[in-house]
Amino acid sequence: MDLTGSCPAIDAHVHFHPDVSELVARVMDENNLEGVVNLGALERLGIPFAEGLRTMRAALGERVVVFATPDFSDVAPGFGQRMADDLDRKVGQGAGGLKIFKELGLRYSDAEGRLIAIDDPRLDPLWAKAGLLGIPVLIHTADPVAFFQPLTPDNERWDELYLHPDWHFGRPEFPGHDSLLDQRNRVIEAHPEVMFIGAHLGNYPENLGYVDQCLGRYPNFYVDLSARIGEIGRHPVAETRAFFLKHQDRILFGTDWVLGWGNFVPGDDAFVDGLPAFRTRYAAYRRFLETDERQIEHPGYPVQGRWKVDAIGLTDEVLSKIYRGNARRLIPTLGHAGV
Ligand SMILES: [Zn+2]
Numbered sequence: 001m002d003l004t005g006s007c008p009a010i011d012a013h014v015h016f017h018p019d020v021s022e023l024v025a026r027v028m029d030e031n032n033l034e035g036v037v038n039l040g041a042l043e044r045l046g047i048p049f050a051e052g053l054r055t056m057r058a059a060l061g062e063r064v065v066v067f068a069t070p071d072f073s074d075v076a077p078g079f080g081q082r083m084a085d086d087l088d089r090k091v092g093q094g095a096g097g098l099k100i101f102k103e104l105g106l107r108y109s110d111a112e113g114r115l116i117a118i119d120d121p122r123l124d125p126l127w128a129k130a131g132l133l134g135i136p137v138l139i140h141t142a143d144p145v146a147f148f149q150p151l152t153p154d155n156e157r158w159d160e161l162y163l164h165p166d167w168h169f170g171r172p173e174f175p176g177h178d179s180l181l182d183q184r185n186r187v188i189e190a191h192p193e194v195m196f197i198g199a200h201l202g203n204y205p206e207n208l209g210y211v212d213q214c215l216g217r218y219p220n221f222y223v224d225l226s227a228r229i230g231e232i233g234r235h236p237v238a239e240t241r242a243f244f245l246k247h248q249d250r251i252l253f254g255t256d257w258v259l260g261w262g263n264f265v266p267g268d269d270a271f272v273d274g275l276p277a278f279r280t281r282y283a284a285y286r287r288f289l290e291t292d293e294r295q296i297e298h299p300g301y302p303v304q305g306r307w308k309v310d311a312i313g314l315t316d317e318v319l320s321k322i323y324r325g326n327a328r329r330l331i332p333t334l335g336h337a338g339v
Contacts, residue, residue, distance in 0.1 A: 006290060007316065009282075009323040010035035010334060012252040013138070013199060013226035017045055017260020018052045021059035024259065028063065030275065031282040034324065035334050036060075037254075039138060040069030040099035045261060050093045057094075065096035065333050067138060070126060072108040072116070079110075080122045084129035091133050096333035098130050100139040105180045106169060115175070118183035119190070131193035136330050138224070140199035142180040143167060144231065145206050159303050181210075188218045195330055197222045197252060205231035208243045215247050222330060223247075225322075226254035229288050230298040233309025237294075241312045248318045252327050255285060255299070289314055289322065 014036050016024055028036060042052040049068060056064045068090040070083040087098055105118045116123070118141060130137050142148070146157035148170045155161060161168050175183075181204060188196045198221060202211045205228040214221055225232065232240060244251065257278070284299035292313035298305070314322070328334050 006032070006286060007320050007323045008032050008034040009253050010037070010327040011255055012037045012197070012327045012331070013039060013224050013254025013256045015039055015041045015044075015256075015258045017041060018047060018055035020260040021056045021064070024064075025059050026275065027259075027278045028060075030279060033063075033282075035063050035065065035327070037065045037067060037096070037138075037327070037331065037334070039067045040101060041260070042066065043069045043071065049090045049095065053094050065331055066094070067097040067099040068095040069099045069101060072103065075108075075110045075116070077111070080125040083123070084125040087126065087129050088133065091135060094333075095135070096331055097135045098126075098137045100137060100141075102140040102143060104139075105141060105183055106174055118180065119186040123187075124190075127187060127191045127194055131191055134332060136195040136197055136222075138197040138199055139184060141184040141203045142177045143169065143203070144228075145177050145204075148174070148177040156305060156307075159306070163303065185214065185218070188214075188221050192218075192220050195220050195222065197224055197330065199224055199254075200226055200228045200256075201232055208232075208235055208239060212243060212246070215250055222250045222252060222326070224252040224254035225285070226256035227300060227304070229285060229309060230300050230305040230307070233288055233298055233311070234307060237310040237312060240310070241314075244312060244314060244322075245318065248321050249326060251322050252330070253285070253323050255281060257281070287311060289319060 009032060011033055016038055024036065027033070038056065042049050053066050056066065068087055070086065074082060087095070104116065108116045110116050127137070144157055146155050147161065147167055149155055150170055151161055151165070151168045152158070184198070196218075198214070202214055202221070202223040204210045211223060215223070281299050284297065287293065287296060288298065288309060288311045290313065291311045293311045295308040296311060298309045301308075
């Protein structure tokens, strides 16, 4: 089975430096991607929004959509309104949505040094602005449950936490996993006019029942699949498949690669070696979604979990919604991406 030649996909969750846009074009061509959504990269890299977007568009045209992210280093009184104004300006420059990193709730603090809760009312102008502008908000909240548990070799995500000890939140200074999701849910509930995409299967792929409840309760809630096939594919296959069928209109395809900082820097020849790694990764996602194979390696194996998953063999109709249809419906500027 050719796992790159099936339905064209929109990867709704990637992060890349504008200077690697030509390489991204190659990744897209090789992996049958008709669109990518670049989340919060420009602010993270300190690149002016209009300039960064221009560079990306020069290589990728309308195949790229960029989500802006707020500046949480400016937390003097009135920050929510300033974030809203900034979002307004960037959407005027071509931003297609708002990205909220997991640091909201875990690390961003206010001028008094207190953690800013996700549902802090000072952020209300920002959510309201997203609603007025009609753009989606892709929000990453908390992290895998294991990241909030004791950091010992029997932690099931030990391999990854060993590489990234700063991703461990199992200490008293951090809110718990579930309380972070509660904060997020209160925002989703309070702003029904805003479409929220919960990154990483709504950040609770370990508990499909919970995500199912959230999707049932909040019609303005969507989820992406990025970086969590390991958790998703671990449930009994009938249960996972039923979840995907029930919520086939609410799930977006995404993978969460980072290119241009971190592992791959612009101009680094190592990237050329990276192209096969992209093929392997996309093939692993497609294999999970499209085949009925049992006990296969998930895309993050083994660093993101030393267990195997069962593929869920979705139909072409459902695959087309998850790969592209749902993203096109939800992200207005994607409407004319691709061919
Ligand atoms: Zn991400």
